[in-house]
Amino acid sequence: MATSPPEPGGPPAGAAPRERDAAGLGRLGATAFVVPALLLIAAFLVFPALWTIYLGATDYRLTGLAAVDPQFVGAENVERALDDDGFTNSLGLTLQFVLGSAVIGQAGLGFAIAWVLRDRRGFGRRLIEAMVLLAWILPSSVIAFLWIALLDRDDGTLNALLSTPGTAWLLEHPMLSLIVFNIWRGTAFSMMLYAAALGNVPPSQLETARLAGASSWQQLRDVVFPRIRGHVLTNLLLISLWTFNDFTPFLLTGGGPEDRTEIMPVFIYETALFGGELGFGAAISVLMLLINLVIAVVYARLLRRRKDVDR
C-alpha cells in the first residue's frame, strides 16, 4: 500500500542522501519520471472514484426529471442501501461466491493440481495444464454460452451424462452452479502461481523431511507451506478481489431466478442501468469499493506480518 509507514528494517535514519537516491536522478529528474504516471492515475482512477462518491450523494437517474436536474441528497442513498434487503442479500451472496469459488475452490484446486503435477513432466502434465488454462483464457461470453448449454434443462449435456432429465441446474442450485463454474473458470491462475512457488521449495529440504519420516501432510505443513506463505497470501488477495468484482455470472443467470444470484456487481448493474437509479447505484459502488479496501488491507497486514517474521 502506498500509504504504509516506512518499514522498520529500511535504511537507518540519517543515511547520506546519495545512498537513498540509488538511481542518481535527483529530485527533479525523479519527479519528471513520476509525474506522467501520477497524472494518468489521477485522470483514470482518482477522478472517477471521487466522481462516483459525488454521484452517490445525488438522486441522479438515467431518465426522467432527475436526469436533467439531479438533487443533492447527502448520505440518504447509503442509508437506504444499508437498509435495503437487496443490498444485504447481494453482499451475502458475494461473500459465498468469493469464499466458495475463490478462497476454497480455486486456491484449493489450483494448489492440488500444482502439487500433484510438481514432479511430473511430459504429455500428461502439458495436457492438464492446457485444459485448465483454456478455461481461463477463453472469452467470458463464449464460456457462458458453453455453460448454459451444459446446464440447460431440456437438452443440457450434464443432464444427459447424469441421466437427470429436466433438472434446471441454474434455477434449482443457482449459487452452487455459479461457484462450480467459477472454480473451473479461474483455477488456472492459482495453479500457475503455486506451480512456480513449489519450484522454489528446495528439494533437499523435502528429501531431508522424508528421510526423517515425515508424512506427506507433515511435509506440506512444515516444509512447503512456510516457504510459499507469501505466494498463498498474494494469490488469495488477487483472486478474492477479482472474484468479488466478477461480472461473468450475469451472463449465465442474469442475477436470477428472482435475485438468488444477484451478487454485488450484478446488483449494481441492475439498479443503476436497468432500474435507472444511477445515484443509488453509485452509492452502492462506493460501499463496494470500501469492502474491497478492507479485504486488501487485511491481506496486506498478513503479508507484512510474514515479512516481519521472516526477518
Place this chain on the structure above:
Amino acid sequence: MRVLTRRLVALTGALALSGTVAACGSGGDGDSGAIELTISMNAIAGGKNAVEADWIEQWVIPRFEEERAAAGVEVDVTFEPSGVDDEQYKSRLALDLQSGAGPDLYTLDGIWLGEFAQAGYVEPLERTDPDYAAWEGWEQIPEAVQALATFDGARHGIPAGTDGRVLYFNRQLFAEAGLPADWQPASWDEIVEAAEVLAALDGVTPIQLNAGTAMGEATTMQGVLPLLAGAGEEIHTEGAGWTGDSAGLERVLGLYAEIYGAGLGDRQLQQETQGRDKSFEEFAAGKIGILLESDYFWRSVVNPAGGVAPMEDRDENVGYALIPAAEPGAGLGGSDHVSTSGGNVRVVNPAGDHSDLAWELLAFMHSAEAVTALVGDDPRITARADVNEALLGDDPMLTFVNERVLPLTSYRPALDVYPRVSVLLQEATAAVVAGGDPAEAAADYREGLEEVVDGDIAP
C-alpha cells in the same frame, strides 16, 4: 519461475492479438461529406422484428437517400440494428442519449415516453419543426393511437402502430383433449377448467401466463394488466391515483396462485432468463396449450414466413379468443371481455445535428406508401387508418384484433413512474408463483408502491 514467465508472455501475446482483432472489427466512418443520419430500433435482420429491419435497410434508406439526392442534398442514413430484450435496449439507448450522443431517430415503447421526455431525450415535435402539424399523416392516425406519442399534451413523435392482446390456443391439443376448436371462455373459471382438461395430455403445459421479473414488461402487459382489467380495475385511475393492494389485484394474484399452485403452468419457465423465447418455442412445438399474447405473437413469432418460432400450420392450428373478464360483466366498465394495448413511438433525438432532416425522414417513414411497404405481404395493424383499411382484410386474425379487440382495449398510463410500478407488479407475481400468499404479495406490492409513487395511491 521461468516456465511461468514464458507462459505469461505467451498469454499476454494471445490477449493482445485478440484485442487487435476486435479493434479491426469496428471503425469506418463516412468521409463523403454527406449529412449522416442514424436510425436505431430493436430490430435486426434475421432476428427480432426482422420485417422492420429489412424494411428500414431495403426500402426506407435507399428511397429516402434517393429522394433527398434528387432535391440536391446528399444524405447518408445508417441503421443500427439490435435484437435484445426491450429492457436492455432501453438502458443502452438511455445511456447513449444521456451522453449527448445516440441515434438521430429511434423507436421507443410508448410507456417510456414520459421519462424520456422529462430527461430531455425527446422534445415536443413543435420544437423540432414548427410546421410539424402540417404533415398529412396526422389525420389518418386515430386519436387513441396518437395518445401513445403524446406527453404533457404535446405530440413528441409518430406512433408506429398499436396492438391488442388475446388468448392463443393450440387447436390440435384442444382436439386431443376434447375441447372445442372455437373455444371462447366467458370467465376465468372456464380458462382454468380448460387448463385442467389439457393437463391430462402427456408432456403438455396447459397454460403459459407470464410471471416474474425475468419476463420484464411482458409479465405486466400479457399478465397482470389484462387480468386486472378483467377484475374491473385499472392500474392508474385518472384523478384518483395508482391502484394499491385492491380487491382486484388480490383476485389477479389469486388466479396466478391457482394456475401455478396446481401445476397448470411451468413455474421454472417464468424464472429462466430466456423464458419468454422458450415459451414461444414450446407453443410452436405443441407443448403449451394456452398462451396470452399480443398480435405480435401471430405476426412475428409463429408466422410461417419469418417468425422466430414458425408454425407451418399456423392458420389452421393456432386459435385465438378474447380475454374474458373474471366473470361476465365484471370487466372494466362492466364489459365481458378485455384487452390491453401498447405500441411503439418513433421519435427524433433533439441532440442530433440535423434534427430537422431527421423529422423529414420520420415523416417519410410514416407516409402511406412507406407504411404499405412495411406491411408488404405480412399484414400488421399500423397507426394509419387508410393503410389498415386497404390491407388488413387479408388476415383474419388481425382483422379480429382491429375490429373486436381494439374497441374494448385499455392503455397503460404514460407516466414516468409507470415502469417502476410495472416492476413491482412483476415482483408480486414472482412471489406468488414461487408459492407465496397472494394477500401477502399484494401487501408487499403496496409497500413498494408507496415509495415509488410518493403516496399517490387511490383510496
